Amino acid sequence: MANNQAGQGEGNSQKADPASSQKSNAKRGFAAMDAAQQRQIASKGGQAAHQKGTAHEFDSEEARRAGQKGGVAVSRDREHMAAIGRKGGESRQSAQRNANANASGGNRQAVDSGGSETG
Template identity: 65%
Template structure:
């Protein structure tokens, strides 16, 4: 009997190994939310938003809160001087190339 269960488990693992290799070649089937139609996803997401508002846990930024968040983000980014220098170089080279294109060849001579 022990040999029978050993053979069965061997055939099962052999079968799963072959099914794994064939499934890894093809695109895996979508599961859960991804398997639903876009309309069904929107419907469920809408219910979640409505439930959050009803519960009182939803939050909408006021213009003042958004302004403050943007200011904090800008301050954090501007601390990295190398990053800001790179941005300036890109902007400068872009504006130079645009102005030279608009002048044309006759204006440069």
Template identity: 80%
Template structure:
């Protein structure tokens, strides 16, 4: 089964739950706690967090390098 079929089936299930009145909708406090819990779980994976930081640093470094090159060449290139 491809991803599109799975999404369609899941969507129909969600719609049925809402019509039946059994679907759960998060309030803002529940959503905040769920997001915090997920963030804590991800943060425990040190290798993953290291990779994220490295990727951000590389992106920032290349952007700074590009800005310096543009400034040196006159500036109005993009």
């Protein structure tokens, strides 16, 4: 039991050091690399996986299932779906009004900000 307590004491000695208790904001690993270097390493990993035969290939059937799963999850939120429908209806109504205004554009006269008609 004395050995176990001694081992715990050694592990706690690092935590007692005030310098090590401060978190470092320095980036490490991939985060420290620039985007081009990250892309290059990731590309090599992908090529190696394809050569090894363990690469995942995303086919259209898998994409269909993923989209269906996402759609089912989103459609459970009735308020969200109602907001989507409302926004679509408002957009369509606005587009229809603009189309009607443009079609009868010769019949209407523009009014400038001063209130006088121009034509």
